[in-house]
Amino acid sequence: xxxxxxxxxxxxxxxxxxxxxxxxxxxxxxxxxxxxxxxxxxxxxxxxxxxxxxxxxxxxxxxxxxxxxxxxxxxxxxxxxxxxxxxxxxxxxxxxxxxxxxxxxxxxxxxxxxxxxxxxxxxxxxx
Ligand code: FES
Ligand code: FES
Numbered sequence: 001x002x003x004x005x006x007x008x009x010x011x012x013x014x015x016x017x018x019x020x021x022x023x024x025x026x027x028x029x030x031x032x033x034x035x036x037x038x039x040x041x042x043x044x045x046x047x048x049x050x051x052x053x054x055x056x057x058x059x060x061x062x063x064x065x066x067x068x069x070x071x072x073x074x075x076x077x078x079x080x081x082x083x084x085x086x087x088x089x090x091x092x093x094x095x096x097x098x099x100x101x102x103x104x105x106x107x108x109x110x111x112x113x114x115x116x117x118x119x120x121x122x123x124x125x126x127x
Pocket of ligand 2: 034037038039063064065066103106109
């Protein structure tokens, strides 16, 4: 199966790979795994006092589509409010990357990861 150009681009030049201090109260961390294949994705966001995502980082142990999905999401969420980021759908990711049906769960992983990161941030804030 061939990867799309968009997947290859993100795979070869992943945006925002890295790690933030998970203990920082302004950082939300989402760690999710795909039961289908065992791949693991960590996605982190740094949120400003006004509730805007200032920065995002990811680390993905997984296939090219999972890496591309998380790379794309970190690009998209920068500058978004938490509500906007929570509204992101895996179908938008899959469309943008032209993922084939067997790779849809890779984009689901990225949606789950951003939602988990938002949840973690809100919990830390006591919301
Ligand atoms: Fe695990 Fe995608 S099946 S890398
Ligand atoms: Fe499992 Fe991509 S995350 S094949």
